[in-house]
Amino acid sequence: MKISSSQMFRNFNKWRLSALTVLFLAGAFNSQAQGGDLFKAKCATCHKIFDDMTGPKLYGVRGRWEAKGAGEDVIIQWVRDQDKAATMNSYVEGRLKWSGTSMTKFGGQMTDEQIISILDWVDDQEIKVDGEETGGSGSEGDSDESGLGWIWYVVGGLFIVIILSVGGVRRQLKSADAEASGGSFDASMSYADEFKQWAWVNRKYVGLGGLVIVVGLIVTLFLGLYSIGIMEGYQPSQPIEFPHSVHTGENGIDCRYCHNSVTESKTAGIPSVNVCMNCHKQIKGEGAQVAQIQKIYDAAGWDGKKYTNVTKPIIWNKVHVLPDHVYFNHKQHVVVGEVDCIQCHGDMTKMTETAMVQPVSELNKIEGNIPLTKATLTMGWCIECHQEKAITDGPINTKDQGKNGYYNEIHKRLMSGNKALYSEYLEDDKVTVKELGGWECAKCHY
Ligand code: HEC
Ligand code: HEC
Ligand code: HEC
Ligand code: HEC
Ligand code: HEC
Ligand code: HEC
Known part of the structure; x- marks a missing residue:
């Protein structure tokens, strides 16, 4: 059976159901947003999600600690009393010296659940950034605000509910009214026509409502545009904590060994797991390195003696991203223009964590770099x-x-x-x- 669009609109109950579903989902988001609220109220004065501030960035902290053998219970203890947590794990003890400032001891101010909800919320931000992977370009700068996105769905959902309820009630009243007065109600009038008529009669309010929505959208758009391209300091977490310092610095491996298309083509390329295996078949690492290097083996399907053919591709998150409408060519810069990697990416031989978009202020500190003033990648x-x-x-x-x-x-x-x-x-x-x-x-x- 073919359903015309007006018939679909008339299926009011179904619409109400889906609108309710939207609201219910929004409620579910809300309980997760508790972590976000707590973060903003208690932690945001010193911590950012993706950047270091007074305290280290909290993004991925649970994973980092776990890799060093400190579970969730240690983090909870840390939030209550850092000195006590330090006695539980030597890595955590080291983190105490991260800066001269010390963190607030929250003691009994927060329940375990509340602390976990903060960590969950922080991890949720991570999922969204990982989701960018398929999107390719786009501005990661606004990830902090991603918690606001759902509000628009709620507003939209509410709007639909209101329109439909008003429309539905009016329709029933009208038809009852028509029956009472002996006349007939034009049931063939489509919902859309009904709406048009209603909108015309109430044009003042509809106009005002429309204006509010348009202004809201423009403001959101501007906030989005504002963050376009400001990617400085962007440092997504990576599936393997790959330190450039250990490889290019201490072990003097040439950039081109891994980014081998940088002098040949537009892109520099990210090495495949086989490149890692060239060395890591032998280099198994020690201490905390073992867990990270094990991930290379899992990816390559290496069980320590032979390849099992059960591979698990490493999905690196892109760090430097230009919008699709921009053409940038590495060969043109590195070979023809003779610009060194260090000018644009900073001194990777000293980068102890995963790669990060260096702010110009950092790039300018490097001897020999042309001093620039505009934000990197803009x-x-x-x-x-x-x-x-x-x-x-x-x-x-x-x-x-x-x-x-x-x-x-x-x-x-x-x-x-x-x-x-x-x-x-x-x-x-x-x-x-x-x-x-x-x-x-x-x-x-x-
Ligand atoms: C007054 C500032 C301040 C506040 C408020 C604060 N922190 Fe911290 N936090 C720090 C500092 C500074 C460090 C680094 C450790 C040090 O130097 O003592 C830190 C470290 C951490 C670490 C370890 C990070 C790592 O990479 O090892 C976690 C986890 C953490 N804080 C969680 C929280 C949570 C959760 C809250 C909110 C409930 C919070 N912090 C509130 C200052 C603060
Ligand atoms: C040397 C390279 C280069 C040249 C030349 C250049 N652009 Fe761009 N343009 C870029 C890059 C890179 C971006 C992306 C910046 C970002 O994401 O913030 C961009 C972004 C833009 C945008 C999108 C708005 C924005 O801020 O992202 C517009 C519009 C634009 N360029 C117009 C122009 C026009 C018009 C010209 C010629 C007068 C021009 N560009 C010349 C590199 C260039
Ligand atoms: C042993 C292999 C290896 C060597 C040598 C190496 N890299 Fe990398 N590089 C990687 C891997 C793996 C990644 C992806 C993980 C990450 O982003 O931290 C990466 C990421 C990067 C990124 C960020 C890529 C992005 O997504 O935008 C840049 C920039 C970079 N490397 C530059 C360099 C420079 C410059 C050198 C030489 C000083 C160098 N690399 C040497 C393996 C290597
Ligand atoms: C003139 C500035 C500049 C120089 C010099 C430069 N890069 Fe890049 N690099 C960029 C930009 C811009 C991007 C982002 C490209 C994109 O998104 O299309 C990038 C991206 C990358 C990436 C991510 C993968 C890719 O190809 O998009 C790697 C890896 C990388 N560069 C390595 C290097 C290495 C190694 C050198 C030195 C041999 C180098 N770059 C020199 C500006 C530069
Ligand atoms: C040319 C040889 C070589 C290649 C290729 C190589 N590595 Fe390494 N890697 C090393 C050496 C040497 C060490 C240091 C081991 C040590 O300290 O005992 C190391 C250490 C590491 C560590 C531990 C770092 C730490 O201290 O926490 C990780 C993780 C790692 N490599 C990942 C990778 C990944 C991922 C790749 C592929 C993209 C790769 N490596 C490619 C030589 C290599
Ligand atoms: C640190 C300096 C530096 C930065 C930053 C830089 N470039 Fe360049 N660019 C050069 C040099 C040097 C050349 C000369 C090579 C050439 O002309 O082919 C060049 C050439 C080019 C050319 C070819 C121009 C021509 O006339 O043939 C394009 C296109 C280009 N760059 C795009 C970009 C884009 C896009 C960005 C920003 C994402 C960028 N460049 C950032 C130094 C830079």
Whole structure:
């Protein structure tokens, strides 16, 4: 049987049921939001979820502690009294020295359940970031606000319920009214027409309601836009705590050994588990390392002697993400432009935790880096460097054939063409990326 849309609308009871379901779900979210409220009330003065502040970021803390043998009970004890918790586990004892400031001792102020609800809530933020994986681009900056999203569903749900109730009640009244007065009620009038009529009669209120909703949406949109691209300090947790410091620093492994497409293509690439196995088949680690390295074995399906074929791919969370409409090419920068990784990613040889988008203030501290002012990975950042950075070889060292024919080619074109323009650029003895066209929208935007 075919159901017309107006018939569907008339199926009022079903709608009411689904609207109730929405409300019920919102209620369920709400009890989880208790952790969020507690976090904001008791912990947010010193802790952020994804960034260090007065205290360390709390994101993934339960997992990190568990990996070092400190379970949930130790965290609960920690929140009550850090010194007591420190006696339970040596890793936890070490965490006491994280900063000069010490944490509030909450004692009996919170129940076990309340502390766990905070940890649950923090973990819930993690699920949402993991969910970004398939989304690819997008702004992770607003993850902190993700707890607000459901409010819109509730508002939407309520709105539908109100409209339908008003509509339904009116309809019944009308038909009763029509019957009483001996007339007939036009039941063929579709719900949509009914609504239109109702909206017209109540246009003042409908207009006002519409305005409120539109303004609300615009405000949300602006808040979203505001956080676009501000990814500095973004550091998702990773399935394996991979420290760059141990690999590139202490053991001097070249970046290209793992990110082997960085000089060949647009992307740098993340190494597959086989690359890890090249070394970790032998290097089993000790102490806390064992649990992490075991994850490599699980992923590769290595039981210590042979491959079992039961593999479990490692899903690394992307750290640096540009929107889909932006074109960025590693080869162009690393090979042609001769820009070092350190300029954009910071000194990875010292990065003891998983990778993180370095704020420009950190990047600027590194000797030899061009000082920039705009936030890392924003358009301003790209453009500012293109204005400052001189291109290498090519036009300036005409005698030196240079490392890339690309620039010699451009140089030749410039020389044979507009010489006046060319020497104008050479006045400050450098040709910047901007002068080469690095500010043209189409170079960076699809
Ligand atoms: C007055 C500031 C302050 C408040 C409030 C605070 N903390 Fe902390 N927290 C810290 C500091 C500082 C540390 C680091 C340990 C140190 O240096 O003593 C820390 C460490 C932690 C750690 C260990 C993190 C790690 O990476 O090992 C956890 C867990 C934690 N806090 C949970 C909480 C929870 C839950 C709340 C709220 C109920 C809270 N904290 C409130 C300051 C605070
Ligand atoms: C050197 C590279 C580069 C050039 C040249 C460039 N853009 Fe962008 N643009 C970017 C990047 C990177 C982003 C993403 C920034 C972000 O996510 O905040 C972006 C974002 C944008 C956005 C989205 C708004 C936003 O803040 O995310 C618009 C619109 C835009 N660019 C327009 C332009 C126009 C118009 C031009 C030419 C005048 C231009 N761009 C030139 C790199 C560039
Ligand atoms: C032993 C292998 C290995 C070596 C050597 C290595 N990396 Fe990585 N790198 C990884 C893995 C695995 C990840 C993914 C985990 C993470 O993000 O922490 C990663 C992530 C990154 C990221 C973040 C990727 C993203 O998602 O945006 C950057 C940037 C990076 N590496 C740069 C470097 C630089 C620069 C060097 C050299 C100084 C280097 N790496 C050396 C294995 C390696
Ligand atoms: C001019 C700045 C710049 C330089 C230099 C640079 N990168 Fe990147 N890197 C980026 C940007 C921007 C992204 C994000 C790309 C995207 O989302 O499309 C990125 C992403 C990455 C990623 C994540 C995977 C990918 O390909 O998207 C890795 C790994 C990485 N870079 C490693 C390196 C290594 C290793 C070097 C040095 C050999 C290097 N980068 C040099 C800017 C740079
Ligand atoms: C070229 C050799 C090599 C490769 C390739 C390699 N590692 Fe390692 N890894 C090492 C060495 C050496 C250590 C240090 C072991 C020690 O301290 O005893 C180490 C240590 C580790 C540790 C423990 C770090 C700590 O101290 O907490 C982890 C986790 C790890 N590697 C993960 C990986 C992953 C994931 C990959 C693949 C993306 C990888 N490694 C690739 C050589 C390598
Ligand atoms: C630290 C300096 C630096 C940063 C930051 C930087 N670039 Fe570049 N870029 C260069 C250099 C040097 C070149 C010269 C190589 C070339 O022209 O091919 C270049 C060239 C380019 C080109 C080719 C321009 C042309 O005329 O052929 C594009 C496209 C580009 N960059 C995009 C980006 C985007 C997108 C970002 C930001 C996500 C970015 N760059 C950030 C230094 C930088």
